[in-house]
Amino acid sequence: WSRLASGLSRTASSLTQGITDLVTKRKLDTATLEDLEDLLIRADLGGPVAARIVEKVGKGRHDKMIAPEDVRGLIADEVETILAPVATPLIVDRSQKPFILLMVGVNGSGKTTTIGKLASQWRAEGLKVMLAAGDTFRAAAIEQLKVWGARTGAAVIARPPGSDAAGVAHDAITQARAEGADVLLIDTAGRLQNRTELMAELEKVVRVVKKLQPGAPHAVLLVLDATVGQNALSQVEVFTKVAGVTGLVMTKLDGTARGGILVAIAEKHRLPIHLVGVGEGQDDLQPFAARDFARAIAG
Numbered sequence: 001w002s003r004l005a006s007g008l009s010r011t012a013s014s015l016t017q018g019i020t021d022l023v024t025k026r027k028l029d030t031a032t033l034e035d036l037e038d039l040l041i042r043a044d045l046g047g048p049v050a051a052r053i054v055e056k057v058g059k060g061r062h063d064k065m066i067a068p069e070d071v072r073g074l075i076a077d078e079v080e081t082i083l084a085p086v087a088t089p090l091i092v093d094r095s096q097k098p099f100i101l102l103m104v105g106v107n108g109s110g111k112t113t114t115i116g117k118l119a120s121q122w123r124a125e126g127l128k129v130m131l132a133a134g135d136t137f138r139a140a141a142i143e144q145l146k147v148w149g150a151r152t153g154a155a156v157i158a159r160p161p162g163s164d165a166a167g168v169a170h171d172a173i174t175q176a177r178a179e180g181a182d183v184l185l186i187d188t189a190g191r192l193q194n195r196t197e198l199m200a201e202l203e204k205v206v207r208v209v210k211k212l213q214p215g216a217p218h219a220v221l222l223v224l225d226a227t228v229g230q231n232a233l234s235q236v237e238v239f240t241k242v243a244g245v246t247g248l249v250m251t252k253l254d255g256t257a258r259g260g261i262l263v264a265i266a267e268k269h270r271l272p273i274h275l276v277g278v279g280e281g282q283d284d285l286q287p288f289a290a291r292d293f294a295r296a297i298a299g
């Protein structure tokens, strides 16, 4: 919780300062409420969430004074109400062997790092973990995955850069089955510059996984970088269409002023949010907790 709170302190301090400036020495009239709505929108919470919060804050308090901490409390409550239904632990179904996760998201969002962190956690729990280097487009992504494999003691299945990603997925599933792996994490490419190619490649990977292992992929995790703000919303749309996203991971919540975007995504897409990234290290991945998050952003 303290890592999350310090990570989100930039989001929180701009909100806190803005609220204090708004309501100190000023009655809660229509103009104040409109300014509050603008402030919440600028904090990336999104129009619908901002409108709902303002309605709550204004209810029964028109033309009265309100303390900044009371406004923050009302915001935290509303945010928690939105987040609680989507906060979902990521659980490896041990009856699926291997349990297959597909990681999707744009380049730089933190897919490979998140795979490494998950591998580390699950290895520590004694699971046999395998990693598939399905981002065959970038040689560096393959190398990075191998580093995580060596660090965590997870086998890495890779082919040379430029190989067919679906082929890597095929090899990986075959090997994971042969060696009795508990979990197989499949990395994928995320070059949004060429959307048609990316979609075709992802669709093919999904098709191959489904064909080889009925019922799989058991989870399709979309990794989102919190620092991109509103762009994350369109990424959810694109990847949900192409890859059938089952849940979200939001990275880089350490030190961003744009943490509010997670609330806008929860409100709009209602997809499960499993995990949050709060740093680059292998222990910097936390289960997503609605109340902690709400308290961290409302200060």
Ligand code: GDP
Pocket (backbone or CB within 6 Å): 105, 106, 107, 108, 109, 110, 111, 112, 113, 114, 141, 144, 190, 223, 251, 252, 253, 254, 276, 277, 278, 279, 280, 284
């Ligand atoms: P990919 O292209 O989606 O596989 O992204 P990477 O896993 O290579 O991550 C891109 C960069 O973001 C790397 O420098 C990571 O160390 C960094 N990164 C990933 N997750 C986090 C996080 O939660 N916090 C911070 N600060 N950096 C992160």
